[in-house]
Amino acid sequence: MKRNLYDADHDLFRETVREFVTREVAPHRERWDEAGLIDRSVWSMAGSLGLLGIDAPAEYGGGAVRDYRYRMVVIEELCAADSASFNAGLSVQDDLVLPYLIELASPDQKLRWIPALCAGTAIGALALTEPGTGSDLQRVRTTARRTPDGWILEGQKTFITNGVLADVVVVFARTDADAGAGGFTLFLVDTTTPGFRRGRKLAKLGLRGNDTAELFFDDVVLRDADVLGAVGGGFGHLMERLPRERLSIAATSLASAQSAFDWTRAYTRERTAFGQRIDEFQNTRFVLAEIDTELDVAWAFLDRSIALLDAGELTAVDAAKAKWWLSDLQQNVVDRCLQLHGGYGYMLEYPIARAYADARIQPIYGGTNEIMKEIIGRDLVR
Structure with missing residues (x-):
């Protein structure tokens, strides 16, 4: 198409x-x-x-x-x-x-x-996730407490993309334990600030070239000028910007799935088995036909979502649908493409093997796909 x-x-x-x-x-x-x-x-x-x-x-x-x-x-x-x-x-x-x-x-x-x-x-990073919190951001333990001159930031974040290289980190912290969703604030932290330190560079299944790290904030002294947005507005600020983050994940999922299909189509044309090209077997043609059709449908869906984003009309529910559906599709496409590569698909020298490992994070970060379904389901029965 x-x-x-x-x-x-x-x-x-x-x-x-x-x-x-x-x-x-x-x-x-x-x-x-x-x-x-x-x-x-x-x-x-x-x-x-x-x-x-x-x-x-x-x-x-x-x-x-x-x-x-x-x-x-x-x-x-x-x-x-x-x-x-x-x-x-x-x-x-x-x-x-x-x-x-x-x-x-x-x-x-x-x-x-x-x-x-x-x-x-x-280079920038966004520090939300903590050990033990995952998608449940209202349980974060990193705190920023008021002082006469500003704030003291204390806590730990993990799974932070760009964490090793980052020069500035947007940090989500609790500033009022009794204010519910209104008790969180965003801070801009310069990584040269005393008290900021990086922990381990985490060893991951996929996306191995990207630096993902633990970050620690040990009594980091901040000023009011380091608050990003409104004091107490942190949770709302996150919710307003999650649709773009989730659309970004959806876009990567579909682009990755398309690349996996393109590599596989070329591979099945070049490789032979039992005296004929792999793409001449009926099963191969059926699998390729299924994937090609699924990708066509998915691109139409994603293109519509991009148009909604550009028009300022992409809702949290729209973004949740795109993130869930397209990241799940990526898993399915890459798995079938690897199968068509046979044993070579399991070898890391082939891009399909790396794509298989890289794909697995997509249904997890940016809010797990189970959370995406909850967002969609709540909207349906609200």
Whole structure:
């Protein structure tokens, strides 16, 4: 099915992204996976080409283009090049951290951080999850207590993408134990601040090139100027921005599934068994036909969701549906594609094996798919 999502400007942008990925990303993927860390230099290269901060205001170094289709181009090209780890890092920067700063930061906070994040000379992280909390953010134990001069931040976060490289972290903390959902606040923490420290760089099943870490806040002294948004408004600020985060996960899921299918279609055309090409077996053709049709349907769904996001009409329920359905589809597609590779599909030298491992996090982070179904179900019976 031919997609009508993109116009000539998106196609020109894709050429830039593809050249960058081919030259600066793909040759280093294996080394990054082994190190569990991506070179900082590639971030600044991405920034210099305008691949970061696409919708950030021009006065802060952004592209000033409120059009998620450009982000979609970046996601598609990185997934096609088997560069899911770098995609994960960029997605946190552009779909999680920068929207908080663009929409909630004070003028001073914007001036300090947005230009550097857009240029790729600074890297951001979002610190929500804690040991024992997972998707239940109202149980977080990290606290920020008032002082005459500001705040003292104390606690621990885990599973933080970009945690090793981050220069600034958006931290979700409890500021009033008796205020329920109104008892949480967001803070901007410069990682050079005394009391901030990084724990382990976590060893993961997939996305092995991306740095995921534990973060600790040991009596970190903050000012009122480090509050992001409103005091007590942290939970609401998260809920307002979760649709974009979840759409980002959905977009990555579908782009990854499409790449897995494309690799598999080429593989079955090249490999032979019992004297004929693998794609000449009826079972292979049926599996490929099923996946191709499922992907066509899924792209139509995702393209509609992107249009809703750009129009400011993507609801939390819409985003939950996209995140759940497309991340589950990714699991199903990648599993069937690996099966068609036979024993080679189990070898890490083949991208389908790495895609299989990378895919498994998608139904978990950004809120588990069980939580997505709960959001949808509550809306149906409300």
